[in-house]
Amino acid sequence: MSLRIVVAVKYVPDATGDRHFADDLTTDRDAVDGLLSELDEYAVEQALQIAEASGDAEITVLTVGPEDAKDALRKALSMGAHKAIHVEDDALHGTDVIGTSLVLAKAVEHAGYDLVVTGMASTDGTAGVVPALLAERLGIPQVTLLSEVAVADGKVTGRRDGDAASEQLEASLPALVSVTDQSGEARYPSFKGIMAAKKKPVESLDLSDLGIDAAEVGLGGAWTAVQDATARPPRTAGTIVKDEGEGGKQLAAYLAEQKFI
Amino acid sequence: MAEVLVLVDHVDGAVRKPTLELLTLARRIGDPVAVHLGPGAETAAPVLAEHGAVRVLTADAPEFTDYLVVPKVDALQAAAAATSPVAVLVASSAEGKEVAARLALRLGSGIITDATDLVAGDDGPVATQSVFAAAFTTKSRVSHGVPVITVKPNSAPVEPAAAAGTVEPLAVTFGELATGTKVVSRTPRQSTGRPELTEAAIVVSGGRGVNGAENFSVIEELADSLGAAVGASRAAVDAGWYPHTNQVGQTGKSVSPQLYIANGISGAIQHRAGMQTSKTIVAVNKDAEAPIFDLVDYGVVGDLFQVVPQLTEEIKARKG
Ligand SMILES: Cc1cc2nc3c(=O)[nH]c(=O)nc-3n(C[C@H](O)[C@H](O)[C@H](O)COP(=O)(O)OP(=O)(O)OC[C@H]3O[C@@H](n4cnc5c(N)ncnc54)[C@H](O)[C@@H]3O)c2cc1C
Ligand SMILES: Cc1cc2nc3c(=O)[nH]c(=O)nc-3n(C[C@H](O)[C@H](O)[C@H](O)COP(=O)(O)OP(=O)(O)OC[C@H]3O[C@@H](n4cnc5c(N)ncnc54)[C@H](O)[C@@H]3O)c2cc1C
Numbered sequence: 001m002s003l004r005i006v007v008a009v010k011y012v013p014d015a016t017g018d019r020h021f022a023d024d025l026t027t028d029r030d031a032v033d034g035l036l037s038e039l040d041e042y043a044v045e046q047a048l049q050i051a052e053a054s055g056d057a058e059i060t061v062l063t064v065g066p067e068d069a070k071d072a073l074r075k076a077l078s079m080g081a082h083k084a085i086h087v088e089d090d091a092l093h094g095t096d097v098i099g100t101s102l103v104l105a106k107a108v109e110h111a112g113y114d115l116v117v118t119g120m121a122s123t124d125g126t127a128g129v130v131p132a133l134l135a136e137r138l139g140i141p142q143v144t145l146l147s148e149v150a151v152a153d154g155k156v157t158g159r160r161d162g163d164a165a166s167e168q169l170e171a172s173l174p175a176l177v178s179v180t181d182q183s184g185e186a187r188y189p190s191f192k193g194i195m196a197a198k199k200k201p202v203e204s205l206d207l208s209d210l211g212i213d214a215a216e217v218g219l220g221g222a223w224t225a226v227q228d229a230t231a232r233p234p235r236t237a238g239t240i241v242k243d244e245g246e247g248g249k250q251l252a253a254y255l256a257e258q259k260f261i
Numbered sequence: 262m263a264e265v266l267v268l269v270d271h272v273d274g275a276v277r278k279p280t281l282e283l284l285t286l287a288r289r290i291g292d293p294v295a296v297h298l299g300p301g302a303e304t305a306a307p308v309l310a311e312h313g314a315v316r317v318l319t320a321d322a323p324e325f326t327d328y329l330v331v332p333k334v335d336a337l338q339a340a341a342a343a344t345s346p347v348a349v350l351v352a353s354s355a356e357g358k359e360v361a362a363r364l365a366l367r368l369g370s371g372i373i374t375d376a377t378d379l380v381a382g383d384d385g386p387v388a389t390q391s392v393f394a395a396a397f398t399t400k401s402r403v404s405h406g407v408p409v410i411t412v413k414p415n416s417a418p419v420e421p422a423a424a425a426g427t428v429e430p431l432a433v434t435f436g437e438l439a440t441g442t443k444v445v446s447r448t449p450r451q452s453t454g455r456p457e458l459t460e461a462a463i464v465v466s467g468g469r470g471v472n473g474a475e476n477f478s479v480i481e482e483l484a485d486s487l488g489a490a491v492g493a494s495r496a497a498v499d500a501g502w503y504p505h506t507n508q509v510g511q512t513g514k515s516v517s518p519q520l521y522i523a524n525g526i527s528g529a530i531q532h533r534a535g536m537q538t539s540k541t542i543v544a545v546n547k548d549a550e551a552p553i554f555d556l557v558d559y560g561v562v563g564d565l566f567q568v569v570p571q572l573t574e575e576i577k578a579r580k581g
Contacts, residue, residue: 129362136363141441223371223405243563248571
């Protein structure tokens with residue numbers, strides 16, 4: 001039977017833009033262009049490699065996000081994923097990590113899966129906890145933060161490079177993996193891939209399709225509350241000197257004055 | 262007084278500094294109760310007591326080292342059931358965040374990740390987060406359930422505050438998922454003898470400008486003259502010049518030292534995300550237009566191969 005892979009990808013505001021908050025203290029999505037989170041490209045890439053190695057796999061990319069989030073799905077489809085699911089509902093505005101994991105879990109179950117692949121963290125919220133939450137909700141093993149991953153004989157194996165040690169991990173399918181930006185460069189969509197993506201199916205679902213009560217998600221359903229967001233004051237302009245042969249000594253004098261030496 | 266659970270991050274009983282910082286923060290909210298999982302509780306307990314733990318709950322089982330994340334969640338859940346805490350604090354390490362998240366879900370609680378400060382508030386603890394690559398500072402709280410909060414290293418001082426630190430065994434029953442992800446083998450990292458990157462008071466980093474693995478000795482010598490940790494940009498790591506464990510930035514370590522010295526690093530947003538909250542920032546870069554100079558307290562426009570060795574010599578001379 002074919003291996004069913006679901007890749008969760010997030011549509012995020014471009015990190016190189018001037019990101020800020022809207023009046024309700026959620027991310028201002030109008031201020032900056034959005035894109036497929038660069039860190040989720042690594043997830044799509046690893047899913048494609050696993051699929052290629054298995055010879056018989058189907059990759060569904062899944063996103064929870066506003067209308068424009070379809071762009072993220074298109075990009076993943078043009079890289080080679082087979083089909084997509086877009087969960088979109090006005091009631092989702094302001095959802096926290098707990099709510100996001102609920103919606104993702106229901107959608108993954110709706111899709112049917114043997115393997116769930118995610119990125120290591122989003123580039124906007126950057127919590128890095130949605131994969132663990134999703135595994136907890138689905139009741140499947142989490143094999144996370146991998147710099148190397150492989151699937152064979154109903155098992156997923158991978159390497160997790162931690163601070164204290166590098167670990168070789170193993171779990172039986174169904175399982176969830178998350179991959180880091182050390183897992184290997186993501187491919188660029190080919191022209192053929194971009195054309196083919198236009199014809200690939202994108203299923204749109206709302207909360208009622210997934211049997212989720214709107215009160216469980218969104219700003220109202222969030223279990224965390226942002227009280228206040230302030231722009232960091234710009235750093236006061238520092239002293240900048242040009243090295244004319246004494247730059248190292250001048251810097252040493254500054255460090256001594258600041259009591260670092 | 263109400264109790265606050267603190268998950269102890271340790272290596273065979275050697276308590277890591279971020280845990281002592283958590284104890285400082287926990288004391289602002291209630292009585293810290295430390296949860297020590299795995300070997301070495303006898304070594305850790307006195308240290309935890311010295312820093313304010315009123316009790317130390319301990320459990321040891323092979324599951325904690327042989328399987329990923331979930332055994333610790335099972336244990337922390339048992340600790341929460343045994344104490345009815347007003348908050349649970351966990352260090353923002355990769356595993357710490359994953360443990361905290363799964364615990365939050367089981368407790369029916371919201372979670373705040375990567376807090377950089379924590380104070381008591383009328384409706385429970387208020388956490389500070391530094392977001393959008395440190396361009397904004399937010400204040401948030403958990404509005405449902407027992408607040409579960411992960412805290413970044415270097416977010417609070419380590420303060421001695423002697424408490425009883427009564428050691429009590431914690432009974433843990435592992436669920437079916439506890440043995441889901443097996444650690445087949447573990448290769449410990451070689452110690453460099455330098456301070457931990459995330460815990461260091463001074464970090465000296467090198468980027469693409471260092472131009473080769475062999476040239477990193479220039480960065481290391483400066484670091485050693487200051488007793489500093491060594492960091493690297495992703496460009497330097499991707500080139501294979503320095504290990505990924507030393508990467509500073511969005512997909513590496515987030516550091517907040519007293520002093521950060523960036524050498525041959527341009528200051529891309531993803532790098533800034535990991536170092537912008539440093540107290541004092543210094544850069545050496547040959548391009549006067551490099552964005553890193555927007556952040557610095559002191560900058561030298563020049564060739565790092567001239568400036569850095571001279572700096573190292575001068576520091577050694579001054580230190581005698
Ligand atoms: C600056 C900021 C700070 C925040 N802090 C908190 C907080 O402390 N607590 C809290 O509960 N919420 C927080 N949120 C809200 C949180 O970002 C959102 O709930 C978000 O939908 C999921 O969290 P994340 O982006 O941090 O995901 P991460 O856990 O970083 O994402 C990891 C992976 O999960 C998958 N994934 C995540 N979101 C989606 C999605 N929408 N669709 C498909 N796949 C996805 C991707 O594969 C991604 O690589 C914060 C948001 C912002 C902008
Ligand atoms: C999703 C994502 C995540 C990322 N995560 C990270 C991350 O965690 N950490 C990170 O660092 N980057 C990260 N990046 C990459 C980031 O965008 C930059 O590409 C990277 O930081 C550049 O590294 P650099 O400053 O060393 O190199 P460059 O940008 O090439 O800058 C090199 C600098 O060295 C100077 N220089 C050259 N020679 C000398 C000399 N002899 N003396 C003095 N100065 C000299 C140059 O003037 C230049 O300013 C990420 C990118 C993405 C998309």
